[in-house]
Amino acid sequence: LLRGDTLNTNASWIAKKLSERGMDIYKILVIPDDVDEISSSIRESDEEIIIITGGLGPTPDDMTRKGVADAFGDVLVMREDLLDEMREVHEVTKDAEVMAQLPSKAVPLKNPVGSAPGFVIGDGNRMVFVLPGVPEEMKAMFDDVLRHLEKFGKKKHYVAYIKTAKPEASIASELNEFVRRFPSVKLGSYPKGEQVYIRLSSRDKSELERAVEWLKKQIE
Amino acid sequence: LLRGDTLNTNASWIAKKLSERGMDIYKILVIPDDVDEISSSIRESDEEIIIITGGLGPTPDDMTRKGVADAFGDVLVMREDLLDEMREVHEVTKDAEVMAQLPSKAVPLKNPVGSAPGFVIGDGNRMVFVLPGVPEEMKAMFDDVLRHLEKFGKKKHYVAYIKTAKPEASIASELNEFVRRFPSVKLGSYPKGEQVYIRLSSRDKSELERAVEWLKKQIE
Numbered sequence: 001l002l003r004g005d006t007l008n009t010n011a012s013w014i015a016k017k018l019s020e021r022g023m024d025i026y027k028i029l030v031i032p033d034d035v036d037e038i039s040s041s042i043r044e045s046d047e048e049i050i051i052i053t054g055g056l057g058p059t060p061d062d063m064t065r066k067g068v069a070d071a072f073g074d075v076l077v078m079r080e081d082l083l084d085e086m087r088e089v090h091e092v093t094k095d096a097e098v099m100a101q102l103p104s105k106a107v108p109l110k111n112p113v114g115s116a117p118g119f120v121i122g123d124g125n126r127m128v129f130v131l132p133g134v135p136e137e138m139k140a141m142f143d144d145v146l147r148h149l150e151k152f153g154k155k156k157h158y159v160a161y162i163k164t165a166k167p168e169a170s171i172a173s174e175l176n177e178f179v180r181r182f183p184s185v186k187l188g189s190y191p192k193g194e195q196v197y198i199r200l201s202s203r204d205k206s207e208l209e210r211a212v213e214w215l216k217k218q219i220e
Numbered sequence: 221l222l223r224g225d226t227l228n229t230n231a232s233w234i235a236k237k238l239s240e241r242g243m244d245i246y247k248i249l250v251i252p253d254d255v256d257e258i259s260s261s262i263r264e265s266d267e268e269i270i271i272i273t274g275g276l277g278p279t280p281d282d283m284t285r286k287g288v289a290d291a292f293g294d295v296l297v298m299r300e301d302l303l304d305e306m307r308e309v310h311e312v313t314k315d316a317e318v319m320a321q322l323p324s325k326a327v328p329l330k331n332p333v334g335s336a337p338g339f340v341i342g343d344g345n346r347m348v349f350v351l352p353g354v355p356e357e358m359k360a361m362f363d364d365v366l367r368h369l370e371k372f373g374k375k376k377h378y379v380a381y382i383k384t385a386k387p388e389a390s391i392a393s394e395l396n397e398f399v400r401r402f403p404s405v406k407l408g409s410y411p412k413g414e415q416v417y418i419r420l421s422s423r424d425k426s427e428l429e430r431a432v433e434w435l436k437k438q439i440e
Contacts (some may be wrong), residue, residue: 002245004236007227011250016224026223030231030248033408044264058392059409060399095392112394115389124377134411172278172315179280189279213288 001030010053010138017142022156023149038067048126050143054133056116058096059209059217069103072121076101082108084116090115106130113140120148160212161199164219171196174218178180221250230273230358235363243369258287269348273363274281274353276336278316288350289323292341296321302337304391308336311374324353326350333360340368382418383437391416394438400430 001008011028018025020102026047031037033055042050055064063202069076086092092115102108106196109118109129114137120129122209129145133136154171162170175198179187188199198215202208238245244438246267251257253275261272289296303320306312312320312335317374319336322328329338329349331407334357340349349365351358384391388411396420401408404427408419418435422428 001232002235002248003239004234004245006231007229008248009227011376012221012224012227015222019223026252027225028222028228028248028250032246058389058413059395059407088299090387090389093389093393095396096221096389099389121252145431167310169278169310169316169319172318173313175279176315187279189276191325203384212360220418 004031008136013135013139014051016140017146018149021146021149032185033063034130035062035063035067035070037072038064040124042071045126046145049149050126050128052128052130053138054131056099056118056132058093058099058116058128062098064101065098065101068106068121068128071128072103072105072123074103074105074121077104077119078091079108083198084181086115086117094158100101105149109141109144111141118144120145157203158208159201160208162200162212162216162219164196164198166196166219167191168196169217174215177218178211180216181214182207185211221254223417229287229352230355232361232379233355234273234362235273238365238369241369243367247290252283255290258284259290261382262288262346263293265346268291269369270346270348272348273358276319276338276350276352278313278319278336279344282318284350285318285321285323288326288341292323292343293326294323297324298340299328301336304337305330306337313399328385329361329363333357333359333424336428338364340365376420377423378428379419379421380428382420382436382439384416384418385414386416388416391439396436397438398431398435402427402432404412405431 008030015025029041031041032139052064055062060105065076079100086100099194102119103121106121109120111117111132114132114134116132118131118141120127143211168189175187175189184204185200186204190197200208200211222407226255228250235245250259251261272284274283285296299320299322303312303317306320322339323341326339326341331337331341331352334352334354338351338361340347351361388409395407395409404424405420410417420428420431
């Protein structure tokens with residue numbers, strides 16, 4: 001990901017799933033395979049919920065388990081129960097056993113598609129979900145994450161789009177006026193080719209409808 | 221990007237361009253359109269070079285100019301020279317003039333494709349490049365960035381790939397031994413479908429060749 005060989009489709013997929021459920025994403029971060037980078041990124045984060053993908057395999061560049069344990073001042077312990085489950089599916093080499101080592105305070109998340117289990121770990125401040133980086137495995141485990149997150153997704157967003165062929169610069173004055181008139185409606189403006197997509201969102205459905213009607217009239 | 225509607229192709233494209241020139245990317249970050257998030261992300265970063273895309277348009281959600289100025293304790297000033305250049309191409313409405321406001325210490329970067337100029341700003345600690353988010357505009361301006369960065373890209377990386385159909389878990393022991401034997405060779409292991417791609421890189425070409433030969437023999 002950091003060399004640009006691979007598009008970050010995991011981040012987009014997860015962001016979409018959470019957005020659809022009314023959750024706001026505040027940050028997407030890609031960092032190197034480095035224990036200290038992983039642990040400090042978690043510790044320095046202000047977010048309540050963190051979802052990590054990747055670095056759970058059996059090879060020496062797989063450092064997420066250790067990085068997350070460090071972030072919580074925790075240690076890795078061999079989970080014999082997980083090891084047994086892994087052995088039921090595949091032969092597990094000595095070096096691959098590391099995949100069954102989780103932070104002592106972690107709760108495992110089952111991986112129905114591959115061998116590396118995921119986990120969730122939390123303290124009073126934050127909750128960290130850790131999933132494999134292989135997209136099929138990550139996706140297969142995401143329903144588990146959503147179940148844990150249910151209580152965070154209650155606040156519904158209403159969203160509307162307005163599309164216009166006018167250049168952004170020619171409607172900037174209308175959009176500035178819009179922001180003053182409808183402070184509770186969030187506005188995003190996204191030029192794409194010859195079109196501008198204006199995204200309006202609010203938790204207040206009727207305010208959003210008023211806002212859309214006003215802006216459409218101004219632009220047309 | 222934070223809602224998962226759009227893949228972050230800009231980040232991958234830039235990462236690839238820099239990697240090809242021997243530069244290492246340490247972090248990719250996606251944050252909301254928020255002045256304080258932008259300025260604090262810059263101030264809290266340890267990196268020498270930061271490349272920002274997006275948020276340079278004329279609409280109220282375009283906050284990058286202000287965020288970057290804040291990060292450097294700088295203020296925005298209207299650049300009449302840029303405004304004149306913009307006017308030569310398009311009519312510039314009162315609200316669109318904001319695109320010609322740059323931090324006072326910034327050096328503008330010309331945008332041959334669209335209207336919003338980019339800029340570069342630096343102090344003793346870091347250098348921040350700011351480019352538009354529209355991919356065609358960003359790409360058209362990137363040669364300018366590379367010219368500024370030339371001196372950072374001198375240290376050549378040598379890279380080799382080994383592909384194997386064996387599962388990662390079954391070669392983990394060889395990879396662990398590899399890391400002990402060749403500490404100067406960086407190893408990454410990327411499962412993709414039924415294959416595992418092992419990426420080896422080093423600044424020492426002959427050490428890399430020895431490493432590749434050794435690892436191929438172990439895996440086969």
